[in-house]
Amino acid sequence: MRRTAGSATTPAVAPTASSPLSPDFGLAPAVAGFVVGGRTIAAALAEAIADGRLIENEPGQFCLPSDAGRERALASDTPTISTPGSFDAPCHLLHHFLFAEVYRAAQVPQGCSACFKIWIRPATIRALFALKEVLDATPYSSKIKVEALDPGSPNVYLALVYGGDLSATRTAYASLRGVVDADPRLGPDVPMEIRRGCHAYERACGPSDQYRFPPGLAEVEAALAERFVDARPAPRPKPQRDAAARLRMLQIAFQLGDESYADFTGGEAIASPVVRYSPTTDEET
Template sequence: MTCVPDPSCLSLVVGGRSVSENLDRALASGRITLRPDGRYTLPEIQMQANGVGLSDPYIFRWHGAPYPCKFFADFLFNHAYAGAAVPWGCRNCYKIKVETPTLRQMWRMKALAESLSITTKSGAEALNPLNQSLYGTYLYHCAGGLEAARATLATLRPLIAATPELAGVAKISIKRCCTHIELACGPSDRYRFDPGLEAVEAYLYTRFVLDYRPPAPEAMLNKIKTLHMARVAFQIGDETYRDFTDGKPLHRRCVDYAEETPLAADEA
């Protein structure tokens, strides 16, 4: 990303205030922090929760350098733009989403998606209040645009159709940008991008850092996320969670006193 050293670009008005004012308000509320070196970052507690996957547990498989979604979606959109503008850097971001009804099927879809040379994430979404999916696998085209996503979809469809566990049950769609961005600024096919945002993002990219160390190695975090997915499956009645507990239930059933038994005389 080209560096634009002139901070005057932060005077651009987004969401009724300048970008500079939006950042000051986010700093004052503690939603972002400023390091001693003058760079912005996200609070450690927020990064820890996301890293462990306590909200939306996803397992990522990266191909190439990770796309700076924390910068675009979390820092820029949520704070610098106050949720009022889609970042310039997100304009060509499209992703294929494959929804599956059980954890077992999601795990099969995860393996299929990861066999392709593309960044993916897979996880449980039943506790996500922003959609109605139970489980989702995403294949990312963060900069390639819609045509690249459609080309991958053309490859993916016959693979899904040839997989017995997925044929007829997987729901496939192409999304643009992040769900929370489209809910705030959509419909996404009507996005309008202010060219002035390009200079803002080039400048702020030099002023932002993920000041965060994962609490555990990635392999261990993925085990924690898998356990969390099993717990979500248990909560929604998806018994395929037992694939990940050696067939054992997470909890034994409680005694049910509503069985059809004759009422005692004093209950009749």
């Protein structure tokens, strides 16, 4: 069982039925009574448990249902390949637990306030894989994604680079812009931009330059991090996950009519050619 950095001392236990210590789950009054989106933290936790969106696996210890990741994966077909690097934040805690379940998308977590990313949008699957080679040679954490089948995304091919705070991300942008521009497989026409946090935050909370973080929020998040257990099952080995994601990316590129996918299939078509018949003559096409 994996845990966030804030819950390293939490014992590994299997989720069981909820059995709260008290209406405030044993949290300090300043934490239990902290209000986000019109709810106290204690009320939000109780509501999430009652709805089945959270599990209290021991009194005062919380985890997400073990199938939550599977539900998110089914909600949008977005194959992703990640490359680890210098960025190391507890995104499962911050996004899926705090933002989605405790704050109910009414507040961006304080822990995400200094997270900036470089968005890069190549035009083809060929360019996306070339971009991955470029990013893998840097110290930055990054991922490539195909979001064409995600109804909540305007992107087709996307790479994300995690730069850290805004100053560090601007430095990373300047370095990567030069490398991308000089690569004949990419070039200056590949769009790049800096964004703050996750796209879901702006959809729910508005423009990222207007985020507000009330006093005391950092202390609330530190207390809740001590109570959160990452109960996700261990994933398959990364080479297997990456190979499956790469195959799905090529399949989607084929569906989109992006013929550059054939660079990675030895020139072979993913689907066999078919015979088509004219509706008015005996000619076959």
